Amino acid sequence: MSSAPLPPLAPGALPLAGHFVAYRADPLAFLMSLAARGRLVGMRLGPIEAFLVREPDDIERVLVTEHRRFWKDRMTRGLGRILGDGLLTSEGDIWLRHRRLLAPAFHRERIATYGSDMALAAEHFALAREPGEVRDLHADMMRLTLEIVGKALFDSDVGPRAADVARALDAVVDRFGTGLITLFPWIERLPLPDNHRTREAIATLDDVLLGVVRARRARGGGGSDLLSMLLAAEDDAGRGLSDREMRDELMTLFLAGHETTALALSYAFVLLSKNPDAEARLRAEINTVLGDALPTTEHLARLPFVRATILETLRLYPPAWAIGREAIEETSLAGYRIPKGTQLWISQWVNHRDARYFPEPERFLPERWLGGLERALPRFAYYPFGGGPRICIGNQFSLLEASLVLATILRRVRVRVLEQRPLAFVPMITLRPTGPIVVAYEPAPKPDLLRVPVSAVP
Numbered sequence: 380m381s382s383a384p385l386p387p388l389a390p391g392a393l394p395l396a397g398h399f400v401a402y403r404a405d406p407l408a409f410l411m412s413l414a415a416r417g418r419l420v421g422m423r424l425g426p427i428e429a430f431l432v433r434e435p436d437d438i439e440r441v442l443v444t445e446h447r448r449f450w451k452d453r454m455t456r457g458l459g460r461i462l463g464d465g466l467l468t469s470e471g472d473i474w475l476r477h478r479r480l481l482a483p484a485f486h487r488e489r490i491a492t493y494g495s496d497m498a499l500a501a502e503h504f505a506l507a508r509e510p511g512e513v514r515d516l517h518a519d520m521m522r523l524t525l526e527i528v529g530k531a532l533f534d535s536d537v538g539p540r541a542a543d544v545a546r547a548l549d550a551v552v553d554r555f556g557t558g559l560i561t562l563f564p565w566i567e568r569l570p571l572p573d574n575h576r577t578r579e580a581i582a583t584l585d586d587v588l589l590g591v592v593r594a595r596r597a598r599g600g601g602g603s604d605l606l607s608m609l610l611a612a613e614d615d616a617g618r619g620l621s622d623r624e625m626r627d628e629l630m631t632l633f634l635a636g637h638e639t640t641a642l643a644l645s646y647a648f649v650l651l652s653k654n655p656d657a658e659a660r661l662r663a664e665i666n667t668v669l670g671d672a673l674p675t676t677e678h679l680a681r682l683p684f685v686r687a688t689i690l691e692t693l694r695l696y697p698p699a700w701a702i703g704r705e706a707i708e709e710t711s712l713a714g715y716r717i718p719k720g721t722q723l724w725i726s727q728w729v730n731h732r733d734a735r736y737f738p739e740p741e742r743f744l745p746e747r748w749l750g751g752l753e754r755a756l757p758r759f760a761y762y763p764f765g766g767g768p769r770i771c772i773g774n775q776f777s778l779l780e781a782s783l784v785l786a787t788i789l790r791r792v793r794v795r796v797l798e799q800r801p802l803a804f805v806p807m808i809t810l811r812p813t814g815p816i817v818v819a820y821e822p823a824p825k826p827d828l829l830r831v832p833v834s835a836v837p
């Protein structure tokens with residue numbers, strides 16, 4: 380055992396609850412306060428102690444160079460009760476086998492084939508908007524990304540039951556997202572209506588997803604979606620995924636793959652609505668490059684401000700706001716001893732606000748990404764999709780989707796946020812808004828009314 384000291388805990392822990400009350404009151408502010416205290420500072424949430432890793436180099440050790448010493452933290456593993464052996468929650472050989480089987484379905488060239496469906500879904504959404512219509516932007520984006528991921532994953536097989544899937548996923552995330560059940564597992568055994576609803580939601584998801592897998596197998600596969608690729612995939616020993624393994628992966632992809640991108644899009648529209656100069660510059664770029672055409676994957680290289688807008692949105696309001704790991708053996712980090720079982724948290728919310736790398740960190744400045752900032756930053760100063768072997772498998776899918784949907788909708792519509800207060804969040808598994816984001820959809824301004832001259836577009 381090393382003689383290095385243990386990392387410090389933040390002051391103010393109460394008996395039993397620890398820092399739980401302060402954390403629950405405002406998790407994001409609480410993590411920022413830990414980061415301000417030092418390189419590795421801990422909190423106690425009920426029975427669990429967790430330490431925030433703040434420095435990019437330390438994060439790189441945990442996620443990349445020494446990733447074998449860590450697995451997913453207790454909170455994430457708690458999700459395994461729903462997601463089974465899906466990629467997000469599995470470990471070791473099972474994870475590796477599944478990752479290898481799924482990887483070809485997420486290659487850049489493969490993903491590009493979904494581009495036209497993404498743009499078309501967004502176009503239908505934009506065309507259906509009445510001038511001045513007032514709606515909940517977050518609910519709209521959730522429906523749109525569910526439709527897109529449903530089409531890419533299953534073609535149209537889930538279509539009639541997509542709404543059931545959406546409701547069931549929502550119920551499950553609500554229940555597991557706060558981490559309460561992981562901290563206090565006995566809650567699950569109480570005869571509470573919430574527990575009943577969760578069991579019902581899981582039964583619905585099993586029913587729909589296993590039904591889709593079995594029906595497709597019975598038809599002998601076929602189709603151009605991800606489901607058909609997964610059904611055909613085999614490992615080196617010639618083994619494919621069982622129905623149960625397929626169910627776990629599909630559930631994981633549905634869960635990981637639609638809400639995150641819906642949040643990125645919702646927050647991008649909010650930030651643009653509150654930053655008219657950035658919005659005008661973006662519109663000028665889109666009008667110059669696209670004219671009347673729907674965007675395609677080929678256009679994206681000529682739409683740098685679209686990409687910069689998405690990167691800046693993911694910086695300020697990262698849909699995945701924290702990543703957790705647990706030490707599976709004793710190790711050391713930042714000069715401290717890390718005993719086996721230590722929970723480490725790594726937070727995009729915190730790192731993406733580090734003024735050393737992002738001057739004026741609270742300002743929405745997409746242009747900061749135009750001069751090669753991505754390549755100049757330390758690897759873990761900015762990591763909306765994580766990093767190392769467990770990096771998000773859907774990162775290209777989601778960047779493509781967010782770019783195409785944003786450009787398509789902006790061609791036709793202006794999204795005006797009606798609430799002037801800053802956004803407030805409930806950090807669950809993802810960084811959700813506290814309530815509906817009420818917006819008015821208006822026709823996009825005519826190109827000649829834009830305030831930024833087209834010559835200003837890089």
Ligand code: HEM
Pocket residue numbers: 451466467468478528631632635636637639640643697698699702703763764765766768769770771772773774776777
């Ligand atoms: C803006 C959108 C997205 C964000 C911010 C995001 C973020 C992340 C992050 C941070 C991780 C790593 C978690 C960890 O290391 O513990 C992750 C993993 C994962 N994501 Fe995403 N994601 C997004 C979209 C998607 C999409 C569209 C899909 C699928 C269609 C997807 C599927 C997954 C899966 C399966 C994993 C687990 C990978 C593994 O462990 O091998 N994500 N995501």
